Amino acid sequence: MQTGTLCLGLLTDGPKSGYTIKQLLSGPLNQIYNLSFGSIYPALNKLMDEKYVTCKQHAQDKKPDKKVYTITKKGTSYFEEVLLKEALEYLRSGTYGDQIKSEFLMMLLFSKFMPPETTNLIIDERVLHMRQILNLVEYEGPTSDQDDTRSMRSSAEGLFIRGLMTEVLKTSLNYIEQNRKKLNVK
Amino acid sequence: MQTGTLCLGLLTDGPKSGYTIKQLLSGPLNQIYNLSFGSIYPALNKLMDEKYVTCKQHAQDKKPDKKVYTITKKGTSYFEEVLLKEALEYLRSGTYGDQIKSEFLMMLLFSKFMPPETTNLIIDERVLHMRQILNLVEYEGPTSDQDDTRSMRSSAEGLFIRGLMTEVLKTSLNYIEQNRKKLNVK
DNA sequence: CAAGATCTATATCATATTGATATATGTATT
């Protein structure tokens, strides 16, 4: 999926800044898709050029201007068109796998070349990290006014994806804690 | 993890060609780490320059020469050194998450903008794909002579990772099949 | 309470990676 399409898609759910999009991808969507600022900002500028979004500079007292992007009517119809095009392209390509780079698992694969205490530290930190993500994904508490995760948390799609992430994270955590002793001596 | 480090690590388990490394990453390691040829070949050439690997050209009848890379003594000690360095760097950085781009989940998030039949097709194909990966990961049958997955399949690390992948894949498959009806109106 | 760290916010850029394409032959399918 093109980065522009993705940004446009997130903007269908309400105006957002580049920083907010990054926060979404690093936060509630972190198990789904990551992008760096270096991809997001140029993509938003391109969407501006093509009139698929408009931008309001929110001068904030003392903070740098927040550029809030809003999807236009043209942008919405373009999004629906290009999403379908990319979906059909995806189906045609036959490559249904995700793009994954798990430094964690790769290091575990090579763990016999590391001191056991390093491996144990890596696993400990990963377990803590996964528990944090699980909290983030499972969180059902109140949502504030300008909460960009609201629809993620209430729509059928959001609930489905959150449910999947929850199950997968719990399974992983459980497996790692039950089986880590098989990896390292002690 | 640097691509060179990763290639070197895979070579500690026996000589391999670039094509074989790609096969490993696309096959049994596909849920762990992916790299394109455009990353693998230059990395191997660099490892050659630095004398961390040697290369034997296997002239195959009519097929293009297969360049089989073997890790050197220098390469092995370099690998252990750099792996530890990168592991400590990883721990220090505090970013324990994986790099994930799931076009599948992103499209599901946007599924209300697609015709239901497209969403259903995408899910159907994904389920088939996951079942194929599960078969690949779970496979316990006989291994041939030049099977590059042998150690992946018998070492403690390999078993741990395969077990984790199996559990996660089964959980995902189960969840998707149980809950997909909540996504699309029939 | 001051110093240091972290957060909000955008931007840039050298380096790394992807994904497509080229080349060449073998094997399997239709």
Place this chain on the structure above:
DNA sequence: AATACATATATCAATATGATATAGATCTTG
């Protein structure tokens, strides 16, 4: 016989990363 797919390496334009710069706000901790 033709088409598709597998083996095998290589290149490269377009894209993405990850680090760095900038700058004020807010949180934290000895």
